[in-house]
Amino acid sequence: MTVEICEKPPRIKSRAPVLWEWVNCNLCGGNDTEPYHQERLTYFDREFDFRIVRCLQCGLVYTNPRLVDHNGTYLRGGSEAPGEIERHAQAKAPIFKRALKEIRKQQKRQGHAPGGTLLDVGCGSGHFLGQARRCGFEVCGIEPAEIWAAYAAETFQVPVYRDDVLKVQLPFEGFDVVTAWDVIEHVADPYAVLRRCGQWLRPGGIMALRFPSAPWQKIKGVVLHDWLSSRWPAFGATMHLYFFSKHTFELMARRVGLEVLRLRTTSTEANTRSLLGDCAKAISHLTLRGVEILSRRHLGNLEVYCRKVRP
Numbered sequence: 480m481t482v483e484i485c486e487k488p489p490r491i492k493s494r495a496p497v498l499w500e501w502v503n504c505n506l507c508g509g510n511d512t513e514p515y516h517q518e519r520l521t522y523f524d525r526e527f528d529f530r531i532v533r534c535l536q537c538g539l540v541y542t543n544p545r546l547v548d549h550n551g552t553y554l555r556g557g558s559e560a561p562g563e564i565e566r567h568a569q570a571k572a573p574i575f576k577r578a579l580k581e582i583r584k585q586q587k588r589q590g591h592a593p594g595g596t597l598l599d600v601g602c603g604s605g606h607f608l609g610q611a612r613r614c615g616f617e618v619c620g621i622e623p624a625e626i627w628a629a630y631a632a633e634t635f636q637v638p639v640y641r642d643d644v645l646k647v648q649l650p651f652e653g654f655d656v657v658t659a660w661d662v663i664e665h666v667a668d669p670y671a672v673l674r675r676c677g678q679w680l681r682p683g684g685i686m687a688l689r690f691p692s693a694p695w696q697k698i699k700g701v702v703l704h705d706w707l708s709s710r711w712p713a714f715g716a717t718m719h720l721y722f723f724s725k726h727t728f729e730l731m732a733r734r735v736g737l738e739v740l741r742l743r744t745t746s747t748e749a750n751t752r753s754l755l756g757d758c759a760k761a762i763s764h765l766t767l768r769g770v771e772i773l774s775r776r777h778l779g780n781l782e783v784y785c786r787k788v789r790p
C-alpha cells in the first residue's frame with residue numbers, strides 16, 4: 480500500500496499540526512479518483528473537512544486524505560459507564576443471535592459440524608464472544624483498545640489479545656470461524672487484514688463480517704448534508720476509512736481466497752438512544768429491505784458470510 484504522510488490538513492481551525500496521509504486504492508493500487516462526498520467533522524477539539532473519494536478503476540470508496548491517527552478517538556477515548564455498555568449489548572443481542580444462527584447454518588452447508596473455534600477480530604466489549612461461547616464455540620478475541628479488551632476479558636473470562644490485528648501472532652488455519660463486526664471500515668489496510676483473517680481460517684472455514692456500505696453512507700450524506708444542512712456525520716470519516724459495496728467487497732474477498740456465500744442488509748443498528756431515533760432507523764431499514772427485495776441491490780449496512788476456498 481502506498482502511503483504519503485504530510486502535515487498539511489485540508490483546512491480550518493487547526494492550532495497544532497495534525498498528521499494526514501494520502502493513500503492509493505487498497506483494492507487495485509490505483510490513485511485516480513473522483514469526489515464522492517465531503518463532510519465537516521470534529522476531531523477532538525478541532526474541525527476539518529474530510530474528503531471521501533471513489534476509485535475510477537475499481538470503484539472502491541475511501542477517505543483520502545485521512546488522519547494518520549484515525550482511530551485516536553476510539554483507542555484513547557474514555558470509558559462508557561457499565562450500564563451504558565450493557566444497554567448497548569442488550570440491544571445488539573438479537574443481531575448477534577441471528578449472526579450465530581447464520582454461521583452455524585453455513586457451517587452445516589459446508590459439511591462441517593456447527594461450533595468449533597471462533598476468533599472475533601475487534602471484539603469490543605466481548606458480548607459477541609460471550610454469546611458465541613454459550614452456543615458451544617471455543618472463543619478468543621482481538622481488541623486494540625485497552626479499556627475494551629480489559630472489559631471483555633474480565634467480564635467474560637475469555638482470552639483477548641490487546642493489540643493491532645496485524646501484530647497478533649495466532650496459528651494459521653487454527654480457527655473454524657473468524658468474525659469481524661464493524662471492523663473493516665476502521666483499519667488502515669483492509670486487504671492485509673482480510674488476508675490475515677483468511678490465513679487464520681481452516682480450509683472451508685467461515686468468515687463473517689458487517690460493515691457500512693458505500694451507497695448507504697452516500698444516501699445518508701445526501702439527506703443529512705445536502706438536503707437538511709445537518710452537521711451529523713454520515714461517513715464518520717474521522718474513524719471510517721473504507722466503504723465497500725457488494726461489488727468491491729466481493730472483488731477483495733476473491734483476492735484473498737474467500738468466497739462470498741451470503742450477503743444481506745443488516746437489521747436496524749443497535750446504538751439508538753431515543754424513540755424517534757428507533758422509529759427513523761426502523762423505517763429506513765424497512766425501506767432498504769424493500770429496495771433490496773425488489774431490485775436485488777444491497778444499499779444498507781451489509782452483513783457478509785464467506786468461506787475460505789484456498790490458502
Ligand SMILES: [Zn+2]
Binds near residue numbers: 504505506509536537
Ligand atoms: Zn481501485
